[in-house]
Amino acid sequence: MIRTLIRPLQSARVIQIPIRTTVIVERVHPLTKLRPWENIYDYSKYKYIDFQYRVVRDTDTEKWGNIDVILAEYVEGVGYKGEIVNVPREVAYRELLPAQLALYPTKENIALFEEERKLLVDRPQISPFVMKCRDYLKSILLQIPMNLKLKDWSVTRDNIRIALRRINVMCDEDAIMLEENAVNQDTYKLGEEFNVVLKINPLVDVAIKCVIVPVDKAKLWDEYQLSKRKPKS
Structure with missing residues (x-):
């Protein structure tokens, strides 16, 4: 069985992929009995119902596994x-x-x-899920909420851990490679991106792009208190 696939915008290019498939069928009605001297390959001897089949199994529609x-x-x-x-x-x-x-x-x-x-015996084995996790973390821009109204603030490993947890990525603080006070009110400019290295396992690490998002904690607390006072509909 050969399927023909035509890619969009490339109508002149035809790709033929051979696919092996099996279809098992059974007769809906018993086959008409012929006399011993009649030719079984003489299809004029059969009736229309002799050529009715039902599909028992089609390997092309089953899950491939x-x-x-x-x-x-x-x-x-x-x-x-x-x-x-x-x-x-x-x-x-x-x-x-x-x-x-x-x-x-x-x-x-x-x-x-x-x-x-x-x-391969001496080569460390790396799970495919680790590589997928690394590719995902490389593609994101991690937003780190920070109250910039404080006089002395700096990004800590705990801030990174909480920001990762907000996107459903759980990790320990020891896996976050960040120098203490490397990003603070003196070294950071609003909107500027910086990298934080996360160690996924002893063999694989990834550099995550981060940006600080200003958050006014007092304003958030006032909004929370107002939401509690609203009557439930």
Whole structure:
């Protein structure tokens, strides 16, 4: 079975992706009985109801599940060269295998990457979820609420931790690499961005872009008190 995909704005370029599929059917009605001397391949002997089927199983509409592949190159967030990984079939058939980034884990292909597989024993293993977390934190601009009306203020690790918690990222203060009093009323200009390094694990860290958002705590407290006085509808 071959599907033809035409990319938008590139109507002249046609990509054909071979897809293996299986469809299992069964007859709706029992087959008409023929006499012993009649030819079973003479379709004129059959009735219309003899060609009615119902689909029992269609592998093309089922969930694909996962498949094991051996990586031919390093793929970020998936694994190292020579590593056998279990990935969704959709990712394997549409991304890894067509681009020759992975192969089926046959005996010949495993032997082909024998040297790389020996190096994997001493190489630290990094979870794909760690890399996704790193990519997410690299793409955000972390807003740090701060009361700038105070005479002496500075950004602390606790401020960073609370700001991360507001975007559903939990971490310990020890994982935040920030020098004490590095960002304060003397060194920071309003609207200026600065970086804070977060250690996701002993092997991976990420620099997060941060910006301070002025917050008047007294005003917020007054609004909170007013909201409590409003009658519930």
